[in-house]
Structures are given as structure tokens and as C-alpha cells.
Amino acid sequence: MTKPKEINWFPSFATHHKIPFGSFVFNEQLERLSNELVRAERPPFEYLNDNDISGTYLFYNGEVQFGKPELERLLEWTSKGNTLVVSSMVFEQKLLDTLNLKTRSISNFDHFTDTYQVQLANPNLNNGITYKFDRPTTFYHFNKIDTLNTKVLGFIDKYDEENTKINDSLINVVSQPFGKGNIILSTFPQSFTNYFILQSPNQDYTAALLSYIDLDKPIYIDAHYKSGKKIYTSPMYLFLNTKSLKWAYYIVLIGVLIYIIFEGKRKQRAIPIVRPHRNQTLDFTRTISNMYYEKGKHLDIAQHKIQYFLEYIRDNMHLSTAEINDTFIKNLAARSNNSIEETRSLFELIKNINNSTNINQTQLERLNTLIEQFKSNNQWKTKA
Template sequence: MSKKGWIYITIGVLTLAAIFVMEYNKPKKINWFPSYVSHHKIPYGTYVLNDLMEKYFPNKIQQIQKPPFEFLTRTDSIKGTYFFVNESVAFEEAELNALLDWVNQGNMLFVASRSFEKKLLDTLHLEQQNVYNDGTLEPLFYYELVNPKIKNQRVEFTKDYYTTSFDRLDTLRTTVLGQVYSPSDSTDTTTKHINSIKQPFGKGEIVLTSFPKAFTNYFILKDNNVEYTAGLLSYLGRNGQIYMDNFHKSGKSFYTSPMYLFLNTKEFKWAYYLVLIGGLIYIIFEGKRKQRAIPVVTPLKNQTLAFTRTIADMYFEKGELPLITKHKIDYFLEYIRSKLYVSTQNLEDETFLRNLSLRSNTDLKEVKALISMISKLKTKQYVTETELKNLNQKIQAFKANVDGK
């Protein structure tokens, strides 16, 4: 390789190295996926929530990995509060019925979700609506708990462009726990909406809040928002265990793919990329075949036709016309059997002649003439050249009819 070529390669390698260094030292991109998984430390995970629950409710927290229906129907002596938090908690019909029956026995259901099942809303005589920022382009909402016994200031949240609220409720049975305020225009005017409620159900209670992000790492650790989250958690039942649901989650509790370890860890990810790039460079520069050229072998010519012509000439020159005629007839009869699937045991049979005429697309008279000639020539000991030519012409005409020519 020329000196100029090596210079280009060196420049390319240094450029790639500089890109690798810049990418490696670039700040890791924040993952804003709303997973709500208990051990996730991303902004919208719930690691901090579960840590606080273990701290303030010692020996009362139980992590549940099963579906609620399976847990409630297959486990005995379940008393306390079932806690759900996710971007959307969608119960199946049998699952919801099992939960409501359980609450009716004197337990509590606590659900933090942006949207709720229609059947659950109908059961509690509730309706939901979406709330948007009408007067501002930036996402902005204010959240506040209404209980005067809870020390809580209005908290600001700027990560959602819309939220949900309860726009119809049974005022005789429903207790309002929290409200959300949204700016309505360019002034300081705000509109108020209910987003957290409590309602008795049988011997138990149901608490619903449409602001699940209040229980995420990002919200709890920001400013003094933890007081708002603590205010909501103060409504948890004091009797029995607190069952933290880990089934209805948007994120995965564990990853089965081994590639997750490589692509989620900076060092492993770049090691993986370097291996791929090194393999590509090897293929480009060193992956050429290093063996002698394979010589071209000329294939053998097909001498079958020349051999056949030579044998035919030998028979013809020696005057072996009867033998040639016999071979010609034998090959033709074999052609009838293999091509037209007609038996040639009885050439004089009328049924044979008609079948042969139909299958060969040949007039019955021509078929009879050809078969009659074959029968005569098979018994003759001497065959003239003219008879052999006539036989060959009739056979060729017969085959042409079979092929539709």
C-alpha cells in the first residue's frame, strides 16, 4: 500500500477513536419511560416509594408478583390494603369482582392510575375527563390535598400535557381527598378539578387517585413534593398488611435477554461495539481468500448422439435392416406404454386401437394402418429400405400428433 493510503487509514482510525471518546463521555440519556417497577431507579420508577413504605410501615409491606385474582382466591387470611400504582391499571372482569368482594369484607383498595375501568367507575358512580392546559403552551398543573389536617402546600408538576379528573361523583358517599388546578388563560386564573377521592364499599373503602406520578422517584425527590405523597399514603388502612402490586406494571420486573446487560451498561455496550467494528475491519482488510486459484476444468462433451449415429451407420452399412426395424418397433411400443400408458400385449384388440387413437390425438384409420404395418414387419425376415422409411415416417407422424404439432 502506498504512503498516501496509510495516511488516509491513520486519519480514519483517529477520527473513529475521537468519536468513541466523545460518545463514551457523553452524559447518559435519562430514561423517562413510566415503568412504575419497584426496583427501578429511573425517574418514573417506584424505588423511593417502596423504600419509604418499608421505613414507615415496618413489617407490614408484602410485595405481590401474582395477578390479583390468583392471589386473592388462592391465599387464605388476607386482610389489609391492596396498593396499585401504574400509568394505567386495567382489571379484568373476574379480577375486579374478586377485588370488590375482598373490599366488601372490610379491606381497602388503593389504586393510583391515570385511567380506570369503566365497570369500576360505574360501580362507584364516577366519571372521568381529560384536563388540558387551555392558556399555556408549557405543561403545568398544580396539585393539592384538601384535608386541612394534612400540612401540604400546592405542588407544581410540569411533565404532563394533560391529566385526568373525576367530573361526576356521588357527593353523599364520596370524600374528596385531592384536587388539580390548571391555568385557563394567560392570567393567574386557574380551574379546579377533583383527582383523588375516597368512598366506602361494603365494610371496606376504596381510594382512587388519577395522579400516579405522585408515587414516582422523580416526583418524591423533587423539592418538597414528598409531603404530598405522604399525605396520600396517610389514607392507607392501619389494620392488616399492605400488599404492593407488582403485576400491573408498564415496565418489566426483570429482563430475560442477555443483551440487556451489554446495551444498558456503558462499558459493556462500547466493548460490544468495538468487537463489531473490529470484526468489520478484519473482514474488509484480512477476510480475502488466501488460496491458489482453482483451475477451470472443461466438462466432458456429451457423445451420446455421435455414438448412436455411429452404431446406426454400422447396422445400415451391414444391411441389418430387419434388426433395425425390430429395435425401431420395440422402442415405439415402449414409447406407447411409458408415454400414453396403454398396454401393448394385444395389438389387434379393437379396444387397444381406440384407446391409442384417443390418447394420441390420431385418427383411428391411421392408427390401424400403423399397427397393421408393425404387425407385418415383426413377422418378416427381410425388410426393404423403403418399408423401413415408411415405418419411420408413420411413427414420426404419430409422435407429432401426440405432441400436438
């Protein structure tokens, strides 16, 4: 916890990273210089299709590989008068073929003390100054260009520990018109990183590269093709990537484990299961009703059912059943979600049964059916 934190040399190129190879400083300065700066989180193919934009689209990363449809969409957008800037050590092969370019790598594995120094081709921007970069083991340059259409913007030189130039100047930044627009390619994406910009006077080199784009127009910085882009693969990302929260999480887990171990040793007498007494009212009712039914006392059963039904109306519909008239039937139909005709038909049957001295099985079954249908239409109210 107290020892110094190791430097993270991961080649992130992400605008939110303050590590050496992040681009927080560049993004902060570009926000100050540009009139409109937009961070494009989505793939460029989707972003260009969903947004009508113009200006400069800036890509920089250790490797930028477009698919064929995406590259064609970018080139189409560029040809309309926009600027495409791609700074990468590895380019899309189709992009190089389209611009008639080839790249090659050089390495300092045999001479670890050697350093790379970059410079600009324009004398108004150069002033004879070279800018050092001492971190890479491999550097890329353009070994073939289309001399008729390509404009050289920058070079790279290799120097030994005595600051003696080892090789000829190698091209590392080029510009080429494309339709009404312009394409700028650089094999030195490290020029946008915190490590390079904060080593004076290297910031002048990055500023000079920006002079080739129109800062008055919107600039769209790609955040999709970034090695260090934000990726959340787990809900525990916040806990496990913050040291204090991570240890708090581990302590909670350890505490729960200790609690389970010691609390599990406690003995507790088993609590007997007390089963509730069975409600036999329904069984008794069924027995009595079957007895009446088997003896053919249909009228008695119907009268009991009518009395129960009227009680049901008083309890659930809150209507008095002392007088059955048209007003009662209309109110009951409205409250029970039944039609007036259905309600009237039911009570006419009830009236006929009450006035009869004897009924048959068919009349009893019809009474039961109409009452059950009446209740079923009212279920949505009685449930509440």
C-alpha cells in the same frame, strides 16, 4: 461516551427505577414506614387466589385496566375489610360504573406555561399548601361522583405563569366504602414518582395520602400493572443493555469476522483418506461354517460351537469349565442372569452331544438356539 446521558422521561412507575418517573424513592420510604411490604409480581387475580392475605393492595401506573373476573375478585377481597388503592390516569370502566364515578381530562396544549397544583381536602393535612407538578400536558379529574357515598380527599387546580388560578378546584382523589372495606382512587399516579417526591415540599402530599391507609397492616404493591416492569425477551438482554458489555460483544464479532476473512485465504494440501484394511475374519468363519454345514458335519459344528461357548463363559463369567457340576451351574446362572433350569437344560444337551457319535440337524439347531438365548439374557452385563 463522554457526553452527558439524556434524561429518561419514560413513565415507568416501577419500584426499581431511579429515572424521574420511576418510584424507587417512594418504595424506599414505604419500606421504612410499613411493618410489612410485599411486592406482588403476579396478576392480582392469581395472587389473591393463591394467597390468603389482608391489608392494603396498592396500584399506581399511567393506566390500570382490570379484566372483569379480576376486578370482581379484587372487589370481593376489598369487601372483607381490606383497602384497595388505585392511582391511575385511566381507570377500568366497570370500576367507575360500580362506584358511580366518571372522569374527564383537561389539557394545557394551548397554554404550555400553565402548571398544575394539587392539594388535600382535609384541613389537618392541607394547611393551605398546594403542590406543583410541571410535567404533564394532560390531567384527569372526577367530573361526577356519588355524593352520598363518596368522600373527597384531594383537588387539582390549574395556574397560569403569573400563578393566577385558571379554573375551579377539580376533584382528583376520592374514597368510598365498599362492604367492610374501603376503595381509594386517585387520578394523579405521578405523586408516587421520584420526580414529584424529590421536589420539596411535595413529599408531604404523598405522605398525607399514605395516612389514609393502615401502615400497621401488610401493604401489597402491584408490580404487574407497571409500564416499566422487568421483561426479559432475549438471552442477550444483559449484554445489549449494558454499554461496556455491548461494545465488548461487538468487538468480539468484528474480530471473528476479520479472522475468518484472513484465515480463509490460507491454502492447505488436501489430506488423503486412508481407509483401514477390511477385517475378513468374519467372512472366513462364515465360509468354513457353511462348508461344514453343507457337508452335513453337524457333530463337528456342534463341538466347535460348544468349545467357543465354554471359552465365552471363561472370558465373560470368569468361571472355570474344567468341571461341570451343580455348583458350577448355580454360579453360572447367577452371573449370567439366566435361571438354573435353563442353564441345567443347556448343559444336559451339551453332555448328550459330547457323548454322541453323530447328531442330526434338529439337535444342532436346538443347541444353537439355547446358546443364543443364554447370551441374550446376559447382554446387560456384558455391555458394561
